[in-house]
Amino acid sequence: MHQPTWILHIDMDAFYASVEQMDQPELRGRPVAVGGMGGRGVISAASYEIRKYGVRSAMPGATARRLCPQGVFLPVRMRRYKEVSARVMAALHEFSPLVEQASVDEAYMDGTGLERLFGPIQQFCEAIRRRVREVTGGLTCSVGAAPVRFLAKIASDQNKPDGVFILHPEEVPLFLSTLPVAKIPGVGRRGQETLKALGVRHAGDVPRRPREFWEARLGKWGGELFDRCQGRGSTEVVPYAAPKSCSAENTFDQDTLDHSRLRRWLLAQSDRVAAELRKNQVRGRTITLKAKFADFRQVTRSRSLDHRTSETNVIYRTAVALLEELAPRTPLRLIGVGVSNFAPRARQLSLLEAASERPDEREQDLERTVDAIRSKFGAKALRRAELLDASGDRASKKQADQRTDGKSPARSRPATPTSETDNDQDPPF
Amino acid sequence: MFLRVQRDEIIEGLQKSANIIPAKTGAAFLRTIWLKCEDGRLNIMSTDSNLEFCGSYPAQIDEDGLAGIQGRAFYELVRKLPSGELVIKTDKDKQNVLVEQGARKYKLPVNDEEWFQKFSAFPEEGTVFWSGDFLHEIIDKIAYCISDEDSMEAIACIYFARAKNGDKAIEVCGLNGHQFAMIKFVNDDIFELLPEEGVLIQKKYLSELKKWLTADEIELNISDKRLFFRTGDQQETFSLPLSYYQYPNYNNFLSKLGEDNVSRLAVDRGEMINSLERISIFNTDSNRCTHLMLQPSEVVLYSQGQETGTATESMDSEYSGDLERIAFPTKNLIEILNHFSSQTVQMVLTGSEAPCGITGSDDADYQVILMPMMIQEETYYTEEDA
Numbered sequence: 001m002h003q004p005t006w007i008l009h010i011d012m013d014a015f016y017a018s019v020e021q022m023d024q025p026e027l028r029g030r031p032v033a034v035g036g037m038g039g040r041g042v043i044s045a046a047s048y049e050i051r052k053y054g055v056r057s058a059m060p061g062a063t064a065r066r067l068c069p070q071g072v073f074l075p076v077r078m079r080r081y082k083e084v085s086a087r088v089m090a091a092l093h094e095f096s097p098l099v100e101q102a103s104v105d106e107a108y109m110d111g112t113g114l115e116r117l118f119g120p121i122q123q124f125c126e127a128i129r130r131r132v133r134e135v136t137g138g139l140t141c142s143v144g145a146a147p148v149r150f151l152a153k154i155a156s157d158q159n160k161p162d163g164v165f166i167l168h169p170e171e172v173p174l175f176l177s178t179l180p181v182a183k184i185p186g187v188g189r190r191g192q193e194t195l196k197a198l199g200v201r202h203a204g205d206v207p208r209r210p211r212e213f214w215e216a217r218l219g220k221w222g223g224e225l226f227d228r229c230q231g232r233g234s235t236e237v238v239p240y241a242a243p244k245s246c247s248a249e250n251t252f253d254q255d256t257l258d259h260s261r262l263r264r265w266l267l268a269q270s271d272r273v274a275a276e277l278r279k280n281q282v283r284g285r286t287i288t289l290k291a292k293f294a295d296f297r298q299v300t301r302s303r304s305l306d307h308r309t310s311e312t313n314v315i316y317r318t319a320v321a322l323l324e325e326l327a328p329r330t331p332l333r334l335i336g337v338g339v340s341n342f343a344p345r346a347r348q349l350s351l352l353e354a355a356s357e358r359p360d361e362r363e364q365d366l367e368r369t370v371d372a373i374r375s376k377f378g379a380k381a382l383r384r385a386e387l388l389d390a391s392g393d394r395a396s397k398k399q400a401d402q403r404t405d406g407k408s409p410a411r412s413r414p415a416t417p418t419s420e421t422d423n424d425q426d427p428p429f
Numbered sequence: 430m431f432l433r434v435q436r437d438e439i440i441e442g443l444q445k446s447a448n449i450i451p452a453k454t455g456a457a458f459l460r461t462i463w464l465k466c467e468d469g470r471l472n473i474m475s476t477d478s479n480l481e482f483c484g485s486y487p488a489q490i491d492e493d494g495l496a497g498i499q500g501r502a503f504y505e506l507v508r509k510l511p512s513g514e515l516v517i518k519t520d521k522d523k524q525n526v527l528v529e530q531g532a533r534k535y536k537l538p539v540n541d542e543e544w545f546q547k548f549s550a551f552p553e554e555g556t557v558f559w560s561g562d563f564l565h566e567i568i569d570k571i572a573y574c575i576s577d578e579d580s581m582e583a584i585a586c587i588y589f590a591r592a593k594n595g596d597k598a599i600e601v602c603g604l605n606g607h608q609f610a611m612i613k614f615v616n617d618d619i620f621e622l623l624p625e626e627g628v629l630i631q632k633k634y635l636s637e638l639k640k641w642l643t644a645d646e647i648e649l650n651i652s653d654k655r656l657f658f659r660t661g662d663q664q665e666t667f668s669l670p671l672s673y674y675q676y677p678n679y680n681n682f683l684s685k686l687g688e689d690n691v692s693r694l695a696v697d698r699g700e701m702i703n704s705l706e707r708i709s710i711f712n713t714d715s716n717r718c719t720h721l722m723l724q725p726s727e728v729v730l731y732s733q734g735q736e737t738g739t740a741t742e743s744m745d746s747e748y749s750g751d752l753e754r755i756a757f758p759t760k761n762l763i764e765i766l767n768h769f770s771s772q773t774v775q776m777v778l779t780g781s782e783a784p785c786g787i788t789g790s791d792d793a794d795y796q797v798i799l800m801p802m803m804i805q806e807e808t809y810y811t812e813e814d815a
Contacts (some may be wrong), residue, residue: 347803348718348800348801349782349783349802350607350800351604351606351607351608351609351679351784352584352677
């Protein structure tokens with residue numbers, strides 16, 4: 001008998017905010033937002049109570065405060081969210097080994113064939129929700145089940161929060177016929193406008209024209225859109241994907257063009273990124289500087305080194321060189337450093353790698369020691385002298401958010417940019 | 430042009446000539462074999478614009494002349510003809526070359542004579558005699574370590590240079606970034622012939638040079654940025670362009686082998702090749718190395734793949750040193766060992782992430798350096814108890 005393919009998408013409901021409400025019972029029922037501290041950062045998560053005021057994630061903190069002055073705005077406690085996330089992921093692995101963590105608060109699961117073990121799909125999804133609630137001490141999640149990945153993700157959003165939505169294969173055409181085309185992954189604001197001009201409102205409108213039509217107008221993406229709008233897509237669930245990049249970024253409390261300040265932030269970020277690389281036993285060759293100007297215009301500048309590195313100083317020097325080349329003339333709202341282009345886990349060494357290009361052993365020893373001390377005594381146990389507060393503006397600096405990719409590189413996926421804020425980390429200086 | 434020639438006199442030269450012309454690509458004149466009759470001999474010439482071949486064969490020349498014909502077709506035709514006399518002539522309008530052997534008659538269109546360009550002449554002054562056999566062996570033992578990518582400039586070349594340590598010897602080197610092979614030999618004439626900076630020959634030319642070489646003595650000379658080879662009977666000349674790049678200073682890594690704190694491993698070459706061949710079955714694209722666990726009288730070789738399983742073998746060895754573990758790409762190590770003939774090979778290990786030198790007692794003056802695979806430590810963090 002043919003077994004239907006079931007891809008499940010498990011999405012925690014307002015995760016950060018829900019964790020805060022769970023940890024601080026007095027916040028339950030109140031409008032809570034996480035992130036956007038200091039008025040310059042963006043909201044990372046909004047409780048359902050605050051969403052009624054129009055507050056959404058990725059919204060500037062200042063806007064959120066204006067919309068909901070009585071709201072509770074909390075700093076990000078990434079360590080805590082990761083802790084809860086680990087429990088959720090462990091619970092999901094009780095059901096299937098094929099679990100792919102897409103971010104700190106969502107995962108895909110290949111549920112094909114599991115109905116024999118856990119009952120009909122509806123029952124199976126309910127069992128997952130129950131188990132997640134048990135292991136987290138009361139957090140809710142929404143589960144979507146569909147024949148392909150992207151539909152599972154759309155499905156998990158249908159009965160949110162605390163709901164299940166099952167999209168049976170035979171229901172897909174009808175579902176797509178009324179699904180706003182903007183819900184299809186890859187259709188952005190400009191895409192919507194283009195499609196609107198072609199008379200497309202719903203996903204089901206796309207297959208009315210042949211694939212060639214869409215390819216002629218939208219190129220390769222046109223063909224993909226055509227497939228997706230007929231419910232075709234990937235069913236692959238990859239339990240582990242090697243890390244491909246690691247980055248840290250910061251939104252300033254006030255736009256700045258102070259180069260010494262920018263360099264100190266770059267040093268703090270380089271230190272953090274380098275530590276993360278070492279923790280995951282990878283080195284990267286490409287250093288990327290990200291800068292966002294006051295007018296929200298964003299630029300990136302990358303440089304590939306001759307060798308791969310996980311050394312703070314190398315990353316920092318390259319980032320500073322990129323900043324100098326960029327030579328911003330208007331104040332920056334955000335600055336960040338990323339490292340990518342990682343070495344394979346085993347590689348044959350080169351005879352021609354000049355001694356100067358090889359990792360400095362003394363430097364590596366030092367960094368290993370620093371890592372070990374921080375691991376044992378906490379991140380505050382050691383800090384770079386250059387980052388010690390000298391100018392007395394610590395308070396204002398403390399308000400700035402340290403933004404990182406939020407995920408352990410070991411679990412991050414390159415195509416899933418996130419913007420989690422982590423104020424639980426040390427202020428960089 | 431009108432000549433008579435014995436088919437067997439020219440077939441080998443014709444084959445060498447046809448070898449260097451591009452089979453399909455390239456301008457028509459580059460796919461041409463030129464036949465030139467002068468001084469009572471038939472000259473067969475071809476070029477791919479870099480390599481040049483010129484052979485001179487005895488023939489009965491009734492009328493001098495020059496004709497260029499489609500090289501591959503002409504060679505294939507002569508190859509498939511039986512032994513015997515060939516009559517080769519141009520027609521009245523010099524539009525075709527007529528090839529006749531008894532009742533067999535063939536007509537091949539000729540290329541315009543104006544395409545003919547003068548071939549580089551073998552420089553007579555300072556000619557050096559050398560063994561074709563030895564050059565063949567050198568190419569065999571070095572070429573596999575040369576980078577296959579032309580864009581790698583110097584390391585896509587074989588390098589002939591005077592010994593860097595002051596010996597009156599010649600060092601021939603091949604390098605691809607991960608492995609290095611060197612043969613050292615003494616030949617005063619060649620030592621004098623070589624320019625101070627040495628000569629670089631692109632790897633892509635070596636296979637053609639090898640095809641041209643025989644075990645006989647050859648003549649060697651350098652002129653006009655070209656390296657010339659000529660058979661001892663002066664009948665055939667093969668020349669190729671030299672490259673001019675800065676060759677890496679290989680003494681940087683060679684000198685490491687002479688340091689005091691190195692580890693030394695001696696193993697049976699054949700036994701190790703057999704072990705590695707079996708272990709390679711357990712290698713994958715992402716895990717292509719064999720780990721060596723080094724112990725005083727035994728070396729344990731193993732490979733572990735998530736999907737392919739595990740292979741472990743141990744073999745007798747002589748070992749001295751502090752290094753406990755090292756990993757090499759399996760296929761490369763097999764290939765290197767196959768280029769030795771000694772029963773026992775010695776490996777000088779300078780560190781788990783540093784050059785390893787390989788020599789054999791019966792492979793005098795030949796050494797290969799192989800870089801190990803970087804072994805990721807299972808636990809990156811170390812924490813000592815207080």
